[in-house]
Amino acid sequence: MSFRDIHATFAWFVMVSNGIAGLWALAAHNVPTLRHRSLWPFTAAAQVSVAIQVVLGVAALRLDGRQVSSIHTFYGFVALASVAVIYSYLQQLEPHRYLLYGFGGLFVMGLAIRAFFLDGP
Numbered sequence: 001m002s003f004r005d006i007h008a009t010f011a012w013f014v015m016v017s018n019g020i021a022g023l024w025a026l027a028a029h030n031v032p033t034l035r036h037r038s039l040w041p042f043t044a045a046a047q048v049s050v051a052i053q054v055v056l057g058v059a060a061l062r063l064d065g066r067q068v069s070s071i072h073t074f075y076g077f078v079a080l081a082s083v084a085v086i087y088s089y090l091q092q093l094e095p096h097r098y099l100l101y102g103f104g105g106l107f108v109m110g111l112a113i114r115a116f117f118l119d120g121p
Helices: 003-030 039-063 070-088 094-119
Strands: none
Touching: 003 039, 003 094, 039 070, 039 094, 070 094
């Protein structure tokens, strides 16, 4: 299996996990019973998956000779930067952390979807 194949397959995990984390956090904003502490490790795993996906993409470019459009690469790095920006606002927006991570997760999911369909497998 090439890095391109792994990158393409793992893209689904990135999209789905960030979407679920985002929806869960938004729902938890309104439904206190959904504010389970397992939300945060799940969200962290979804966001770390973005960094893993970027590394897999770079590996596919370098090792498999994969050629992609520059906009695909742009969306990948914007998703990675978005995760950092979301985290950087945590202290300032602590009272609204469920909204921050809810909308942030959906935004990252949207970027991943856009990158996938611009230059997917």
